[in-house]
Amino acid sequence: MDASSAPFPVRHKKLSLDIQGNKTDIVICSYDDHFLVIATQIGSMGTTLRARKEEGVSIHPTFCVSVIFGKRDEPILVACARQLIEHISNCGSSLPLVLSLGLKDHSVGTLKGVVTAVIANRLW
C-alpha cells in the first residue's frame, strides 16, 4: 500500500548550472532536523561537512564546522560551510547543515559560485 495521499515529507530542489566552466549539479533537501546540500561536479558527493550553530546566550551565535568525510586539509571547504550555516542562522533557522562538495577545483571563484547558487535556491 502506498501513502500516496500525503505529500512527500522532505522538500528538495535540484538545479544544474555552470560554475567557472564546470557543470555543477546542486541538490538542496530540507529534513525535519537538518538541511542537506550536495554540490557536485565529479559525479559523487565528495567531501562531506557538518555545520551547526552552537547553543549559547551570546547575541552573536557561534558555529561549529567539521569535515566528516573526505578532505580535511582544505580550509576553503570549511569556509563555504561556515558561510552557509551563518546564512541559515540569519534566516532564523537553528537546524544544522550537512554539506557535500564534490568539486573539480577548490578556487575561491568556484566556492563563491556554489554559495551564491545555494543561497539563491535555499529552502530555509
Added chain:
Amino acid sequence: MAQGSLDSNGDITCPTSTDGESSASHVNAGLDRLRINAADENDDDGAVQITCFSDLSDDLTLHFQIIRLHKQIYAWIGCNSAKFGHLYAAAPTRPNNMVSVTSLLGGASDNTGSGIARRIVLKTGLNVVLACNIPKDSPMLEAAAEKKLVRKLIDLGYT
C-alpha cells in the same frame, strides 16, 4: 511486433514478419527509440536524478529518497518522520572488493543503517551514502525497509 509506418491516410501499417530475429530487432529498435532501457538514464553525463516514494505498512510509513549521482547513490530512509537520522558511507574497497562501512553522523552505538548500506553495496557495487532514522532494535522494520529500497534500486536499473 513489427516496425510500423504511416500510409497516405495516416493509418499505421505493419509489415508482417515471420522471422523471429527480425521481430526481435524491431522490438529492440523500438525500445531504443523510446529510451525505456533504464541504463540509458545513468548514461546522462553526470545528471542527478531524485526519486522519492513512501510506503505504508503495519501502521508505519516508510519514506524513501534516492539521489542518483553518476558514480554514487545517496539514499534516505525515514520511518514515520522526516528526521535525517544517522549517516553512513559504504563502498567496495581494495584489494578484493570487500565492502567497508563507516558511520559519518550519529555515532557507532546504533548500527541500524550500516547493515542496509553494506548490503546495498554488495548488490549494486556502487558507493553508497545512506541516511536512516529507523529506530534501533527493529530488525523486522529494518529488513522491510531494505527490501523495498533494494527493489526500487533494481527497478531503477541497479543490479
